[in-house]
Amino acid sequence: MLTIQDLAKTYADGTQALAGLTLSLAPGEIVAVVGGSGCGKTTLLRLVAGLDAATAGLIRLDGATIAGPHPGLGLVFQEPRLLPWLSIAENVGFGLADRPAAERRTRVARALARVGLADHAGRWPRELSGGQQQRVAIARAFVADPRVLLLDEPFSALDAVTREDLHRHLLALWAETRPTIVLVTHDVAEAAALADRVVVMRPHPGRIHRTVAVEAPRSGDAVAHLRTSRVLRALLDESLAPSARRAALAV
């Protein structure tokens, strides 16, 4: 159980990125966070991941307060951020340095197979395409079985076909240990397809505007998804400036 209570973040330059954000996630739940650019989505994930300190508020994982990076929490950045001097397999196993070598090997092999990159284990990151690198980053976050996974627009740089492919990989990984997932995305259809619940944020200061339950997540129920997508799009448009709204409608 991940609970976020009255979370606020004001940056050193006075920017109020978040104010009074409260959200709680059940174990195994997938929550998508959508909202316009600059409304504090990345800030939220960085605070939960323990990379930055909150100005006010509390983050708890199963009752224990989080202050700093936590072993039960994994984060996938918007860019792959692979270490260029490590092979693909070594990148995936980066967080397993304290495990026995045999366990490390089997876990890495399984995670790579799950994202469809089993035969790329020995290659360098530079030899992989952008989508493949992003899959490696997802495998790296999943490999230690975190209880909570934070994903910051992990698919935004990819084309639609690759993106759907990665959705399948993500759900396959999720099905194994059912971690709680917070997925930040700009893509309403993606949110409706993957999440149990969609949180719509608004900027200045960043806060939750609405929460929408997805009626039939991941069931392939096209009508339900369409309904959810429409609701979300309407909400999102309402929270955007007129010019951004036009752009959003064009999507």
Add this chain to the structure above:
Amino acid sequence: MSAGAASPLLASGAGGAAPATMELDHSWRRHAGRAGGRLVLGVLIPLALALGWELAIRSGLAQGRLLPPPSRILGTLLALAQSGDLRLHVQATLLRVALGFVAGAGAGILVGALTGTLPVARHLLDPSLQALRAVPSLAWVPLFILWLGILETPKVVLIAVGVFFPVYVGVSGAIASVDRKLVEVGRIFRLSRLALARRILLPAVLPGTLVALRTGLGLGFLFVVAAELMGASEGLGYLLVDGQQFGKPDQILAAILAFAGLGKLADGLLVLATRPLLRWQDVSRGVL
């Protein structure tokens, strides 16, 4: 790619392994051919000049007293080699460069790592070091001689000082420019400070450090000449002084040739020895 080259690949379908390797082989050969062509182009002018000068002297058009013909320079070099003198001088010079390089580069890496990672050390040391760096290293020579005499110590110290600064600047700069995004990957996986240094900082600064070491080595050869010019009884620099005093331009040019060869060789060895460390890099293929 030309249609002629592509068609056997298309026609052979699944059994296309042999044409594919042939294709590779061809492109490799073409590549090697191009590199060879560049090499020929590069030596064309010096070779033509050398040959022209040789012919001019042989035909009596020029005297060659101050600029001896290439054949005489090579002859002098050969004679030096046969008498064992060349080995003696090369050894002396190499030993000085090696000692000075190890001391200067070691200190540069150490201090650079210190100021790169600890803000206190940076605020404390960097301003003074930058001020010292602004002093041309040769300006220290009189002081070194006064303090350390005229034997080996001042020579090695001068080389070490010359090597220190580029290595220091390179290493501290490399550390300062390590990608914050990769450091955050280390933080997400809760690496200790030591593990962060070993697993993220060290590999990230390696390319910059090796470039700094190459620059340092080049300066080491620069300063060994200066050190040997200030008085030595052996070493390639001594050959230069000796050649000047006794009017032997062929010996001077032979020593210069030896310097060129040694410098290039040392640099090549450094690159070769460190190449396995940089296999992962996305750049610098086919340099050297």
